[in-house]
Structure formats: C-alpha cells, structure tokens
Amino acid sequence: MARVRMRDVAEHAGVSVRTVSNVVSGYPHVSPETRAKVQRSLDELGYRMDYLARGLRSGRTGFIALAVPFLAEPYFAELAQAVIRAAGRRGITVLVEATAGDSEVERRILDGGLTNVADGVLLSALTVPAADVGARTPDFPLVMLGEHSVGNQFPRVGIDNVAAARTAVEHLVEQGCRRIVALGRNGSENGRQRTEGYQQAMAAARVRRVNWLVVPVEDWTREQGYAAVRELLEGDGPLPDAVFAFNDALAVGALRALDASGVRVPEDVAVAGIDDIQEAAYTHPPLTSVAPDLDVIAERALALLEEQTGRSGAAREAGAPVAAVQEATPFRLVVRESSRWRSAGR
Amino acid sequence: MARVRMRDVAEHAGVSVRTVSNVVSGYPHVSPETRAKVQRSLDELGYRMDYLARGLRSGRTGFIALAVPFLAEPYFAELAQAVIRAAGRRGITVLVEATAGDSEVERRILDGGLTNVADGVLLSALTVPAADVGARTPDFPLVMLGEHSVGNQFPRVGIDNVAAARTAVEHLVEQGCRRIVALGRNGSENGRQRTEGYQQAMAAARVRRVNWLVVPVEDWTREQGYAAVRELLEGDGPLPDAVFAFNDALAVGALRALDASGVRVPEDVAVAGIDDIQEAAYTHPPLTSVAPDLDVIAERALALLEEQTGRSGAAREAGAPVAAVQEATPFRLVVRESSRWRSAGR
DNA sequence: GTGATCGTTTGCATCGATGCAAGGCCCGGC
C-alpha cells in the first residue's frame, strides 16, 4: 500500500487537488457538500499530510527546535516536557537537540543550522555564545530560555535569576542561618546572576563578610555538588550552617556529601536549591527549592516565537529587528525539610 | 539576506546545479578542481542544505523519531540522550515525541503518523498497542525499545526483563533477605516479565510462598512507589525485609516512604531497583540497581532501523516482512548501600 | 436586463533538491 497523496483523494472524491487542499487546511469558502464528500474520501483512504512537501512550499514546517545542553539533566528534561506539551496544544512538533554544552554546537544553531527544518528555535544555552555571533541578528525566530544572551539582543524567557537566588538566601537567613555557602559559580551568566542574588541577600541581612563564601564548580551536576561539598567539609575552615546551591542537581550532590560525612540536614546545615525538579521532593531530607513555572515559560516562549514568525515568517525574510523582550516568569519558593532549621528543633 | 540555494552556488561557481549536488552529497566522480571550486563557493556563500527539499525528493529525511511516554522520567530522558548521541554519530537528527503513555497516541505512531518526516521510528511504548494495530506490519522502519509488542512481531531492543528482575532478586536473597516485596506490577508487558523474574528467583531460592508479595501500582513513578510502600507499612501484615522495585523511580519513592516512617535502609529493609538512573547514586542510601547499557541499546536500535531502511527505504514501499529480531542487550548489577545488608552489620 | 459582487472551484507554476539517463570528452586498443 503506497502512500496516499492529495491527488489520490482528489480523484476518489471527484474534485481537484486544490479543493482537497482547501478542505484539509480549513479554507472557509468550501461548500458543505463538497467538504463532506472530500472528508469522506480523506477518511476512507486514510490520507495523512506530507509535512515535508507542505513545508517546502509554504515555508512553514510545523516544527520548532528545542536545544538544551543535556537532556538527561532533570531540569532540562522537565523543561523539554513542558515545551512539548505546550507545542502539542498548538499543533506544533518539537525537534529536540542536545548541544552537550558545546559552544560550537550552540553557535551553529544560532547561525541558523536548524532553520530549514524548524520554524523557530528555542535555545537553552549553557555557554554564552561568542560575541561575534551574538552581535548578529538571526534571520529566523529565536527565543532564549533561561540564559541571557550577550547584550540581551535576543528575546528571552525565564525567571529573574537574581531575584530567585535572593529569595532562596533570604529564606535561609530567616531560618537563622548566617554562614551560608553559595555553591555553583561558574562561567555562565546565570551563575553570575545567582551569585549576585546571593550577595544582595547577604548584604541586606547584614551578614558579616567573613561568613560569605562562594564556591565555584565546573558544571551544575550532582557530581560537582558532591565533590565541592566534600572538599569543603575536609577543609579546615569553619563549617557553614547552610548551603545555597545554584540548582537542584548541585543540591542533591551536596546532600549526598553531607549525608556521607554524617552531617545532619537541616540540624547542622540547611540546604536549598533552584529548579524544584521532581527529584527534589524525594531527597533525604526533601529539598527546599525555588520553583520556576515551566508551563508558563514554555507558553510564553512559544508565544514569542509566534510573534516573530508572523514577521519574518513564511517568506523566510529577515523582518524588522525584533525587540529583544526580556520576559521574567513567575517562581515560588517551595519549603521542605532541608531548610526547616528551627522547626527541626535545633 | 535570503536563503542560499544550490542554484546560487552553481551560478557563483559557474557549474550546474547538479554538479553542486554531486559535490555536496559526496558523489565520487567529480574532478578535484571542480570539487574545490564548488567547495569554495559553498563556503563563501554559506550554503546550508534544505533538508525538507531533499527529503521530499529522495524519500529520506535524515530524521528518526523517538517516542517515549514521558521525557521528564529520568530513565526516558537518559535513554533519549543516548539515542540522540548515537544518532548524532551517524549524522541523524532525532525528533522526540512524548506520548504521555496514551495508547491512542502510540497507536497513531504505529499507524504511521510520523512516517512522512522520519525515516524510522523508535517506540518506547508504555501500553501494549491494541492487538488490531499490532497485527499489521507497518510499512516503515520501526523498532521497539524496551517493551515487547504483542506477538513480538516488531523488532525490539532491550534488556531481558525476566533475567534482569531475577538478577536483582537473587542479589537480595544473597544478602539474606527472604520476605521480598515485588513493587510495580501493572498492566504492562514489562511489569509481567519483571514479576516473572521475581517469581523465578523466589522459587529457585525456595522461599516459602507466604513470603511472596507482589504489590501493584498504576505508574512506575516516585509518587506511586511512595504511596504503595506507605500503605504497606501502615497495613498489619509483617514487615518485608526487602523491596524489589520494578524501576528506580518506584525505588526512590519507596526509599522516601521508608525514611519517612523511620525504617532504616538497608538495616531493616533492603531496596533494589532497575534502570540505574543517575539519581540512583545519590539517594539515601545510594540505590542498588540493575543497569542496562543505554549506549548499546541506542546503537543496536539504530542499526536495526538502518537494516529496515535498506529494504523498505527510499521507495517508501513495504518491503519483505522484517524478521522480528528480539535483541537482548547486556546489563549489570550495580550494588550500592541500599542492599548491603550483612555488610551493614545487622 | 446588465454589470458588479461574492462564493466556490480550478489550473498552473513553484518551493529546492535529487533520480535518471544522456552527452561530451579523453583515453587506449585494434
């Protein structure tokens, strides 16, 4: 059984190919009888659109690309899930690409490596794209997720990193913590901003400088969180009374390291993270975390893409430079055991 | 700057479009000078293939589709990552679809809903496809991942579920456990097989029937694992001395429930799972698990797809019925704290 | 009754690449 094309349907229904196309695409000026007749043939023959052909002709494919560093990182997996769900509601299919945090790959994407197949690109970049690439305006719809671009020249959707970090640290301070370690500074812009949020909260709480400590890591992974805290515990500095991890993966690693060293959480050290990945509710003890609303992020990102598509859209032309909207999405603090210091009866 | 097409490159290089195509696709009979000249124009103009156009003409798109129930489930996220990596090595792009475990969606996929855009489909189905669909031979390359299809009529790659479950339970028995709960039976074929592996191991160890217990769940999630164990602990039956969870998500939920109830692991109850998700190394205590080799699964699945592509391939014709290879991939038991019963000094 | 308007349907060209097979060229063999 070969493929069923519009031509086959047209013959079967006794109308022209164009009319079939009109029915399929929901063109309004089709008589009810014709529509019904065509619909019957459509069903009977089991017609399915060839998206490639349509994409070639119309310039729209119905795909968007989502590029994340590592799909296996829970945060990105959950983000991808939210994007796929939101896209599904709009009849859009998502092409997921894993950049492995390779800036070369990210550059290729920014350079348009996916534009033929995707109507737009959602990029969740780890490394900040090189400035020379960043300087150009891409000739296709692009929205950054979470990470700011150089000079903020691309639209971006995500939580306010500074505020999110500040919220977490303020909470730790409220629990009575003073010597709070910020875990996770690295080369990324997000790392810089979360560091700044930490500093703002520490300053606002008038915590003495001697108690400030920012610990660098390479990646925001469980391994790195584990290793960094392990090292911290083995050092001869005074123990912290809280760890603020820049994301939950780091926090999970930190929890494991503390557990392995017999340090009690939250009695000895409180812990908080950012992302509120599903895993966070199942750690020992359950992890306090700042929860971004992934559904909102996905929805807003798609809306911004569509806005751009409307302009540069089908013609595949570079439209007027898109205002680089920086959209901050809501987040909330989810308090769990890992930071219930006083209530833990210290 | 509009798109650069082959025609533009051809004009720039002073050759025909066909010759450009020959250079791009690596056709061998092109003179070195011509090749160099075309290559220069290619680079200079920044040509990028339009995969849609090629796909339309040649019938091959360079995409494969990967359908998993939930991308946010760690196992599937890690599997997807492995598939994307393996596909990348072959120059193939992966289209990830989330079926949400909806058998209707899975049926649509089996029915060919993705064939236009994808050269082949990797389906990791949760629900067993309805028999009427399963009875047909699909007219496109398809490989099942992990889950058996009805009657095994599709090629399938994955671990031997019975053996994997048996291995885990045998290990628990070796640790001295007898009253071992199997956690996770549900409607799935995988659930059935893992139950069977459990039963085989229990029988082989001559464990008295009174100690056998299979606990059903709806999904293999942390939530369900938590709820099921919670209920078990609140019941009036004798406590188990081990929990064998059908996957790690369930195990994580079980660990949390045990922790919350003050049951010590592994001193009071040993726990083991299947999948060896990254999270497993960071639970409290670290989780013993059966680790499938995802890279092998991904590689073999792609190889099987390519075999089928070779036959039904470009012509989009239904080839000879493909032998429904059932390929069992290697796995190994990773022993961690959660099951080190004796060594824990009970 | 006639021309304008609207709703419905159609034919043709086209998107950008590749399949196919022919055509030109150069070489060596007889």
Next chain:
DNA sequence: GCCGGGCCTTGCATCGATGCAAACGATCAC
C-alpha cells in the same frame, strides 16, 4: 583512424503540497 568505454558534467522531470489568480456560476443592485 575509428570505435568502445570510463570519467565528468549536465538537463529535465519529479517528489507532494500550496500561492496565486483566473474562471465559473449565482446572487444582487440599479
């Protein structure tokens, strides 16, 4: 010197759908 064959290169048709605009008949206003 002519012919066969291999190596390069090319032109044309084509994949399956949609953009465009014309054609058609029916309805409407004057």
